[in-house]
Amino acid sequence: MRSQFDEKRVTHPETQLASFFAKYEPATAKLGRALRAKLRARLPGLNEIVYENQAALVITYSPNENGYDGLCSIALYPDRVSLFFGRGAQLSKSDPNKLLQGRGKTVRHVALTSVADFDRAEIEVLMAAALKLANLRLDASANVSVLLEAESQKQRARRATNAARPASRRRTGKSRR
Numbered sequence: 001m002r003s004q005f006d007e008k009r010v011t012h013p014e015t016q017l018a019s020f021f022a023k024y025e026p027a028t029a030k031l032g033r034a035l036r037a038k039l040r041a042r043l044p045g046l047n048e049i050v051y052e053n054q055a056a057l058v059i060t061y062s063p064n065e066n067g068y069d070g071l072c073s074i075a076l077y078p079d080r081v082s083l084f085f086g087r088g089a090q091l092s093k094s095d096p097n098k099l100l101q102g103r104g105k106t107v108r109h110v111a112l113t114s115v116a117d118f119d120r121a122e123i124e125v126l127m128a129a130a131l132k133l134a135n136l137r138l139d140a141s142a143n144v145s146v147l148l149e150a151e152s153q154k155q156r157a158r159r160a161t162n163a164a165r166p167a168s169r170r171r172t173g174k175s176r177r
Helices: 004-009 013-021 026-042 088-094 121-134 151-164
Strands: 047-052 057-062 072-077 080-085 108-112 146-149
Touching (some): 013 146, 026 080, 088 108
Antiparallel strands (some): 047 057, 080 108
């Protein structure tokens, strides 16, 4: 049986996600919440995997519990919001308007400044092509989860572990020679 202390420590994913959105400027947070609602409606049956770190809030839509298998993601940064496609490099044939940005081997993104940007026909073409490429069937009756991946907690734990090591054994990010 859980104690009252344990109950206070357990945070509902939606409550935690709301606190993540609250860290952004109101306009950015509003756009992020609206895009999340659009993606949930467009991608029924996919899990939402949430990563929050110092650089961004990322919500990935995946058929399983692995973010790297995600079809797409929205990322909120302090100055912008982007829609990422996990296999974006392969979508270039489906992008005659050259909306996809980035030069990575796999991931590409589209900058979004409003919800209307997401509703553009070109974005729908990319979404449909991404679904086809992933060979996914969307199932509105599937059990879905909001999974919080506490990147900031993992980073704090690593820093605490590193600080507890003797100075001669600490990792500094530089290779030893």
